Amino acid sequence: MNDALIDAARRAREHARAHFSHFRVGAALETADGTIVTGCNIENATYGLTICAERVAMFKALSEGHQRFTRIAIVADTDDPTSPCGPCRQILWEFGGDLEVILANLSEEKGRYMLRDLLPLPFDARVLGHKR
Ligand code: THU
Numbered sequence: 001m002n003d004a005l006i007d008a009a010r011r012a013r014e015h016a017r018a019h020f021s022h023f024r025v026g027a028a029l030e031t032a033d034g035t036i037v038t039g040c041n042i043e044n045a046t047y048g049l050t051i052c053a054e055r056v057a058m059f060k061a062l063s064e065g066h067q068r069f070t071r072i073a074i075v076a077d078t079d080d081p082t083s084p085c086g087p088c089r090q091i092l093w094e095f096g097g098d099l100e101v102i103l104a105n106l107s108e109e110k111g112r113y114m115l116r117d118l119l120p121l122p123f124d125a126r127v128l129g130h131k132r
Contacts (some may be wrong), residue, residue: 003073003102003109004036005028005030005036005071005072005073005102006028006073006075006101006102006104006109008026008028008036008038008073008106009026009027009028009053009074009075010026010075010106011026011038012026012027012028012038012039012040012053012057012075012106013025013040013053013075013076014026014040015028015040016040016041016042016075017032017040017041017042017043017044018041018043018045019043020043020045020050021043023041023076024040024077024121025041025052025053025054025074025075025076025082026038026039026040026053026075026076026078027039027040027052027053027056027057027059027072027074027075028055028057028072028073029054029057029061029069029071029074029096030069030070030071030072031061031066031068031069031070032067032068032069032070035037037057037061037064037066037132038057038060038061039053039054039055039056039057039058039059039060040053040056040122041056041074042056045104052084052087052088052089053074054072054074054084054092055087056087057072057089058080058091058092058096060096062095068127069095069096069097069099070099070100071099071100071101071102072092072096072099072100072101072102073102073103073104074101074102074103074104075104075106076105077105077106078105079105080110081103081104081105081110081111082103082105083101083103083113083118084101084118089115089118090118090119090122092115092122093115093119093122093124094124094125096115097115098114098115098116098131099115100112100113100114100115101113101114101115101118109116
């Protein structure tokens with residue numbers, strides 16, 4: 001399916017700093033008002049400070065004042081869908097809620113999921129007794 005959000009994630013992937021894994025990922029997060037905020041994975045020489053494309057997109061968006069989100073597209077050059085890692089699922093859930101997660105590669109869409117299905121029984125602020 002042709003989708004501007006997927007195209008934005010593909011373009012963001014071009015900026016990935018993946019000199020160590022050579023695995024480049026792009027993400028595009030859609031806000032409630034239709035703004036698209038992108039991210040790419042950024043690795044560094046210590047490896048452990050790597051940050052995934054999804055979290056770059058979410059942290060950029062939060063830092064720019066966005067608070068409500070609807071969808072995120074994630075793109076990698078893989079035949080099987082590249083889905084978000086555990087830490088990214090947690091961050092997307094806590095700050096984005098039940099996003100639609102669209103997985104795609106360079107040429108086609110590979111699937112759509114709701115985040116609640118990718119992160120069942122989540123730990124979040126409600127467990128701590130806070131309202132979201
Ligand atoms: N990576 C992402 O950016 N997002 C994902 O959904 C999966 C993994 C990055 C982290 C690291 O830079 C590289 O891909 C290999 O794991």
